[in-house]
Amino acid sequence: MEPLKIVITGPVGAGKSTLIRTLSETEVVDTDAIATEAIGKPTTTVALDHGTLRLDGHLLHLFGTPGQERFDFMWEILAEGALGILLMVRADRPETLPVARNILDFIKSRAPVPYVVGVTHLDQPKVWQPEEVALFLGTPLEHTQGLDPRRPEEAVRPLVRLLELIGTNA
Amino acid sequence: MSKQEQLQQLLGELKAALPELKEIIVASSDGLPVAQLGESEIATRLAAMAATAHGLGKRIATTTHLGNLVEIVIRGDQAYFIAYAIGDKGILGLTTPAGSNLGLVRLEAQEYARKLAGIL
Ligand SMILES: Nc1nc2c(ncn2[C@@H]2O[C@H](COP(=O)(O)OP(=O)(O)O)[C@@H](O)[C@H]2O)c(=O)[nH]1
Ligand SMILES: [Mg+2]
Numbered sequence: 001m002e003p004l005k006i007v008i009t010g011p012v013g014a015g016k017s018t019l020i021r022t023l024s025e026t027e028v029v030d031t032d033a034i035a036t037e038a039i040g041k042p043t044t045t046v047a048l049d050h051g052t053l054r055l056d057g058h059l060l061h062l063f064g065t066p067g068q069e070r071f072d073f074m075w076e077i078l079a080e081g082a083l084g085i086l087l088m089v090r091a092d093r094p095e096t097l098p099v100a101r102n103i104l105d106f107i108k109s110r111a112p113v114p115y116v117v118g119v120t121h122l123d124q125p126k127v128w129q130p131e132e133v134a135l136f137l138g139t140p141l142e143h144t145q146g147l148d149p150r151r152p153e154e155a156v157r158p159l160v161r162l163l164e165l166i167g168t169n170a
Numbered sequence: 171m172s173k174q175e176q177l178q179q180l181l182g183e184l185k186a187a188l189p190e191l192k193e194i195i196v197a198s199s200d201g202l203p204v205a206q207l208g209e210s211e212i213a214t215r216l217a218a219m220a221a222t223a224h225g226l227g228k229r230i231a232t233t234t235h236l237g238n239l240v241e242i243v244i245r246g247d248q249a250y251f252i253a254y255a256i257g258d259k260g261i262l263g264l265t266t267p268a269g270s271n272l273g274l275v276r277l278e279a280q281e282y283a284r285k286l287a288g289i290l
Binding site: 029030031032033034035036037044046047048066068070071073074 | 199228
C-alpha cells in the first residue's frame, strides 16, 4: 500500500492530538509537554503526533503539528512531502480562526496540496456553524466538516473527504 | 530576590564557570523563554526548539528503550547544542564551541539544571 502523508494542523485545543489518538491503528507517537500558559488543558504538543490508518486502500501517515506559532518551524518540517492537509478549528473559539488561517497559509505555501477543514467542539454552547467558519476562512463549504474527534466514525470523515480531493487532484 | 533574578543569577554563575558558552537559555516545558544569556534574537526561537528537541528526544528514548532521557546533544562541525531537563517544568539549553571540554560542560550544566529546578 502506498503511504500517504497527511498533516493535521490548527490552533491549540482544536483536537489534533485527539483525532490521531482516536484513529491510529499503530502506537501513537505523541510529544505533549506540560503547558505553562492558560490554554484550557494541562498539556500541549511540542514536536509532533504520529499515527497511521488504512483507509480506502491507502496507508495514511497522520502527522499532527503543534498549534502555537512559536513552533512554526515544525509546521515547515512536517509540511515536507505532505499530500493533504486537515485544518482543525474549534467552533466555540472563533477568535482562533485568524490563527487557523495563518497556519493554513503557511503550510499551503510550502505544500500546495488539497485541504479540508474540520470543525470541532460543536457540542459546546455558543458555537459557529461549519458554514460560518467556511465563510470566515474563505474556504469552500464542501471542504468543511463538523466532527467530534473523540468519535472514530466522525473523526474519519474529513479524511475520507480529503482522500477524494487528493484523488481528483492526482 | 525575585524568581527571575534568581534564575538570571544562576545563568550568570554558569557562564562564569564556563566562559566559552555562547547561548544559555531556560525554556518552559512548552517552549516559552523563561531566562536567557546571549543573543536575545535567537533566544525565543531556541526556547521553542529546545522544548521540541527535548519532547521528541523523550519519545525516541522510550520508543527505542533507552531508559529515561538524560541529555540532548546536537553536534555541528563548529559547535554543540546541549540540553537538560529542569525537573519536569523546563529545559536548560546551551551552545558551546567545538573543542570545548565537553565532560566539564556536561557536569556543570547538569549541576545547574538541578539548581534551576529548585527555583522554577
Ligand atoms: N466537548 C468536546 N471536546 C472535544 C472535542 N474535540 C476535542 N475535544 C477535547 O478538547 C481537547 C483537545 O485537546 P487536543 O487533542 O490535545 O488538542 P490539540 O491541541 O489540537 O492537539 C481534548 O481534551 C479533547 O478531549 C469536541 O468536539 N467536543
Ligand atoms: Mg496536540
